[in-house]
Amino acid sequence: MANVRGGDLSRLRQLNALAAIRALREAGPLTLTALAERTGLSRPSTKEVVDELTGLGWVEEVPPNPGTMGRPARRYRFRADCGHLVGVDIGGHNIRAALSDLDGEILAETRQPVRPDDPLEERLAAIERAVSGCLALSGRAASDLWLVAAGTTGVVSPEGRVQFSAAIPAWIGLDLAGELARMFPCEVLVENDSRLAALAEARRGAARGARDVVFLHVGRRMGTGLIIDGKVHRGFGAAAGEIVMLPEARWYDAPDHLNTCAVVPPGTPEEDAAGFTLAAARDGDPAALAAVGRYVDDLAVGTAAMVLLLDPQVVVLGGGFSRSADVLLGPLRERLERACLRTPEVRASALGDECVVMGAIDYAVDHLDRHLFTPDAGPSLPLPQPAGR
Amino acid sequence: MANVRGGDLSRLRQLNALAAIRALREAGPLTLTALAERTGLSRPSTKEVVDELTGLGWVEEVPPNPGTMGRPARRYRFRADCGHLVGVDIGGHNIRAALSDLDGEILAETRQPVRPDDPLEERLAAIERAVSGCLALSGRAASDLWLVAAGTTGVVSPEGRVQFSAAIPAWIGLDLAGELARMFPCEVLVENDSRLAALAEARRGAARGARDVVFLHVGRRMGTGLIIDGKVHRGFGAAAGEIVMLPEARWYDAPDHLNTCAVVPPGTPEEDAAGFTLAAARDGDPAALAAVGRYVDDLAVGTAAMVLLLDPQVVVLGGGFSRSADVLLGPLRERLERACLRTPEVRASALGDECVVMGAIDYAVDHLDRHLFTPDAGPSLPLPQPAGR
DNA sequence: CTCCTAATGTAGGTCTCCTCTGTAACTGGC
DNA sequence: GCCAGTTACAGAGGAGACCTACATTAGGAG
Known part of the structure; x- marks a missing residue:
């Protein structure tokens, strides 16, 4: 029995706003009527919700679909580009990074070769270079990042500490989550690389x-x-x-x-x-x-x-x-x-070599879905107001 | 992305009614103020919700707690007795059954000895006797049952068919879910016995x-x-x-x-x-x-x-x-x-020998929680109106 | 240029919740 | 036995969010 809280009218609005966001994320640009149908709301209410979301920067109008009967319907889409995620794959021989939008669509990728016996500092620097490379390629700043998810070889504690790693000796005992948190001005997730690879295959790969x-x-x-x-x-x-x-x-x-x-x-x-x-x-x-x-x-x-x-x-x-x-x-x-x-x-x-980075991105998207776009999930209100692009 | 539906005012009321039910189920009899605190609603709204639930038969007033300062507060409790669940353990040598209320509190238990090589009909009859015994002991009728959950040895298909059983040869190939559905006028769940035992230990046992x-x-x-x-x-x-x-x-x-x-x-x-x-x-x-x-x-x-x-x-x-x-x-x-x-x-x-029956009860309670007492769970509205006792 | 279609925009009504104020019931001290 | 203090109940008035219904607008077809 997780959640015992009720709610008032504003909660209902929040629920409906989330429903709209989810519908838009699932089905791409939608007209008001289509969105109303999907969410089960009436058109006037849908409009009000969409207006509010547009004001907050979550949703944006796109040109109408021409060539239809009747008055052309305005179309709206979820602004997946209002925030960015980074996935990192920390391997023995390579550091890979990818930058994606909030839908997990990959916008830039980089790779930094390393050696298994590189010292700690060198490897951490390579991570920073890999991510900076992604930012540069996509023309973003570090402040645009909402979440960094990293997958590393070895056993990672629930708190993000590397407990054991056969492939990267220097890694053992490292507070990886802490290091990454110092490196990036956003939330950081750390997970074992094989688990992330599994996630990627389950979401967009062979499974x-x-x-x-x-x-x-x-x-x-x-x-x-x-x-x-x-x-x-x-x-x-x-x-x-x-x-x-x-x-x-x-x-x-x-x-x-x-x-x-x-x-x-x-x-x-x-x-x-x-x-x-x-x-x-x-x-x-x-x-x-x-x-x-x-x-x-x-x-x-x-x-x-x-x-x-x-x-x-x-x-x-x-x-x-x-x-x-x-x-x-x-x-x-x-x-x-x-x-x-x-x-x-x-x-x-x-997905081959991209498995782990993709999985890291998917992991970050999941985290976002659970904490931002799901009702009844702790402090998750749709308040973060995305930058004006 | 499961659920993309929004909702109107009645949905909000439903949400709040569910919140109230969950709070009452978790914390036993509560006064209006306590309930209001837990659900986050104001007292007048809480009262309205409770009145509605009382009318539907889900909630009932209990005598106030004497000996406190000020005007005694009316107290309300969830009527766990407005529906009943049965758990069955189908083993090689014994059929056990237990009857519980909606909170999984066990009200009656029976055991029917059988032999591993008993024919199919005899074993099914023993199940029926075991459940009838529970009904008789607790003074209920079969029509009071909301859900029957059964655990059996062997491999059970997702549809409730016994695919293999070393302990009960006659059982192999049986459409157990179908047989039980014919036997009882309510929904029926079938699961492997060890899984149910695991559930019982995780809910109320050693784990x-x-x-x-x-x-x-x-x-x-x-x-x-x-x-x-x-x-x-x-x-x-x-x-x-x-x-x-x-x-x-x-x-x-x-x-x-x-x-x-x-x-x-x-x-x-x-x-x-x-x-x-x-x-x-x-x-x-x-x-x-x-x-x-x-x-x-x-x-x-x-x-x-x-x-x-x-x-x-x-x-x-x-x-x-x-x-x-x-x-x-x-x-x-x-x-x-x-x-x-x-x-x-x-x-x-x-839990010893009771493990599987208890697990079956817990499984049924879970099913109810998911399908009746959880918002956003399919057709789960709090409409079933319990009998007047 | 007019008709048809499909979407937009607006108004009135209902429902649910909140806050605020006044009333009721019980305890404990004098 | 009465009065103050405490706590809960009850009702009125108001705000927010949704719905239905209706009038309006914009583009395409004949």
Whole structure:
């Protein structure tokens, strides 16, 4: 029983304003009559609501649709550009950033290469450069930002502190949320990167529309992200999805099967080895195919555990190795078919390297939806008045 | 974006009436001033709302609290008794039923012994007898029932069909929701029993207040129920929680360790064997302790998989063996401590055999809350007018 | 140029809530 | 037994938001 508060007339107006905003966000520019139909309000009331929202800067009139019978209807749209969001992907080798409008439409993207053993300061500076780049590309200022969401490798505490990271040693113990809050003049969210990737796939990628999704990050490191009932699942201590830690799930050492295959040229650095095996498997090399088989055998154990436990609608294969999804998908499906009670769809990531930034943006949009555009959600009133552009 | 509808004045009244009902349900009998404070409405408006609800039969006046300064305030309470819910636990050896009011307060309980190999008709008849018994005990008629929720062993499809059941062979393929709908003149819900047990523990049992809970049904058969974000997690095909099916989780054969221990007298029927081992372990018998150790070793593997994946706040140990929780809890905690990133609390079931019926009641209450007492929830208007008692 | 269509704008009415003022009921001290 | 103090109840008047109904306006078709 969350909310026990009633409300007066102004609350009703607020509700109706929110309904109008949501209708406009869902269905693009609408005429007053169309909007009235969608919100269930009468036209005069709808007009009053729209006028108020226009005054606040949330809504703007667009030219009418010509060529129709009768008097042309004025059309209104939600001003998604009245605020901006930034998503950041903090990886071992790259910092990616993207800037979007309030609808999550991406307006600019940048990438800053880094090295896993870069010192803390250098990496933080790269984050700042990546975001500044986005701002410059889109012609915005930092003060236009409403929300920055960052995804990082490693285990992130509920408060945004990095508790553990195999990929970025310097990151361990860092108060990432605090650092970012110092860096940007707006609210900051921090989340694990695989979870954000999962969210992106569930919202706009391979699992669009599914409410229960398991995202597998397969690559040199393994990770998972869970979407349950349409939301990112963090767990009580924000440590959900760490099934790699269980020896019986056979995930931790699984990539070794690909690294130690005979088709890998001697002297190949370990980080490139798997690529050779996967490529050879695609060409039908028997040794490589056998190695891939052993790899998928292991991969399928942990995956089956997740599927049996959660019964997701879709399993999405992402991460570095998902470029070779054509080689992996078939064998994985086949093994899940045998192990699971109900086999979910298994699909390759549709977003690739952009997965995490997109997920960060989607996470920020969700946050906004929940705290600004949802009635009964705490202090969320539609009051922030957007700048005049 | 679920709901895009606005509303008019009557909607506001409805919202405020719901707020009043929720406040009364949460905090018991309240005076007008107290209610006004909680709902945020003025006293005159609160009075009008309460009068309307009284007229509809949802609210009733109770004698004022004597011994206070000033004019005694009239007090009002939610009439939880204006409708009734039934929860049913369909097990292999017992059918349990409970009847509760709209707050989930249990008013009557019955039990009907059955045998696992009873024919379909006999088991359905036992369900009917169990519920009739509750009605008779509490002096109600079937027409007073608003909702019947049933938990059964086995895998239940989203539509309420039993897809598989190891414990009740005759049950497989049965359209249980359909059968119950024919039996009772009200809405019917069907769910897996372990999930309902998990819900009961999360609502009123060992994990009260936790939003992410893993319930382990340990007994002759193993099962799990997951509460995620405060709700029962079913999964896309309602097959969530079936980790027993995975050989690597080492759950399926785990009970054998207890059955084959030397302390079990020869000729003991298999269903009683584990009890001897657990009892001997409590008394410190070395062979029994070793068997329990092997059992918990296996139990911990699947459990660690769940904990690592979901990071629940609490793990609840329920089912037949949970009577011996004192013997099992320590070793299980210790093993989880080693295997998990963040070890959740591990507690014994607080509800025992009543777990599933209680969970069924809680499930029904949740359903009501969502569909009757929540604004913005589909056709949920506070119109059903309760009988005059 | 007129008719038709579809949207706009305005007026009056209703509903719900709020604030304010006066009245009622009970306790405790003298 | 009476009076002051305290607390709650009851009703009147007013404001805000929505609805319906009707008159008005702008563009396209014949």
